[in-house]
């Protein structure tokens with residue numbers, strides 16, 4: 001039997017009022033593979049442990065197959081957990097490790113048939129007589145997985161089970177986990193901070209930020225229609241380009257978004273997805289362009305729906321089958337502080353203030369007050385030119401474009417670019433998506 005798992009407004013507060021999971025609601029269907037995705041510290045493990053019964057739920061309800069389960073003992077929940085650190089008994093062979101939970105559940109029964117069947121399924125028959133110390137990392141994780149599977153649990157809870165493995169093995173086991181869980185049809189909640197893992201494994205992905213659910217959707221939707229700038233920036237490699245823009249009043253009939261020294265002129269009549277920009281006139285927005293939304297080509301080569309800009313090559317990143325070209329377009333990037341790699345010049349003013357802040361500021365931040373705040377840092381006017389030479393004013397390479405390796409580009413070249421407006425994202429000042437429109441607006445539909 002496989003379980004339906006529901007969380008209704010579930011919160012977790014550790015001592016001193018730190019709310020690390022904040023009113024989380026999720027309905028996981030029987031047999032579904034749901035991924036909890038988010039940066040380190042956003043509360044993923046805490047959610048998993050609450051589902052497992054290893055952590056008390058502070059507020060809200062957990063339902064298992066529709067029944068109230070907050071107080072159910074872990075064993076009664078009939079779920080199997082797989083952790084990052086394998087957690088095998090060092091003095092037991094693989095056979096004994098896999099059979100261990102079976103012997104606890106049914107002391108009189110011989111666990112061998114189930115252990116053997118599980119080992120066959122995982123291709124680890126040859127490893128059954130070895131101790132954990134005689135296994136590689138990947139083999140150990142297979143045995144740990146075997147221990148979870150052999151029990152025929154009603155749900156799997158996996159907490160970053162692949163993150164201690166090297167990249168090649170990770171990809172391999174990723175494919176195995178997909179095949180295995182589909183075959184078993186058991187509800188699986190899988191925790192990871194790796195977006196590509198989440199996208200390739202999940203039926204649906206729940207993106208968490210500071211204990212707050214940002215979006216719950218199929219991988220395709222999370223990528224194509226991110227609800228806010230955090231989700232857009234967290235998902236996809238290379239990272240989506242986020243440029244600060246200003247919505248201008250229509251200029252000889254066309255709506256434009258100014259990007260510092262250039263602008264995007266939106267095709268008229270405005271498509272449904274761009275209608276909402278009318279109410280943003282004069283306001284600052286964040287323009288999101290995935291690297292596949294821009295191509296290197298002359299304005300004359302523009303197809304319908306493409307608009308021309310240009311860029312100065314800052315840096316060329318050769319990747320074999322493709323090349324990532326970093327352009328300076330004279331615009332300025334929007335910064336999502338939680339996702340920024342530590343890079344002194346890229347550090348937003350807001351972050352610096354916080355570091356020098358009072359004890360109270362730091363406490364508030366830890367308490368989630370800042371994490372729940374706006375996603376982006378925008379604290380100077382978009383078109384006001386920064387002081388020349390200011391390291392903070394502009395980052396080099398504010399637009400990354402993916403191209404084929406046959407184009408020979410060097411630093412310092414001026415290059416014409418075409419932006420595919422059908423792939424344009426626009427977010428408001430709070431980081432919420434405006435375009436494509438959040439929902440179809442009936443009053444605008446003719």
Ligand SMILES: Nc1ncnc2c1ncn2[C@@H]1O[C@H](COP(=O)(O)OP(=O)(O)O)[C@@H](O)[C@H]1O
Nearest residue numbers: 014015020038039040041042043044045046047
């Ligand atoms: N036992 C605990 N006591 C106090 N704070 C905790 C405890 N466990 C986790 N936390 C805090 O809760 C937050 C979420 O932790 P966790 O769920 O482990 O995040 P993730 O798995 O997403 O990295 C973190 O800020 C962490 O420091």
Ligand SMILES: [Mg+2]
Nearest residue numbers: 044045046159
């Ligand atoms: Mg964790």
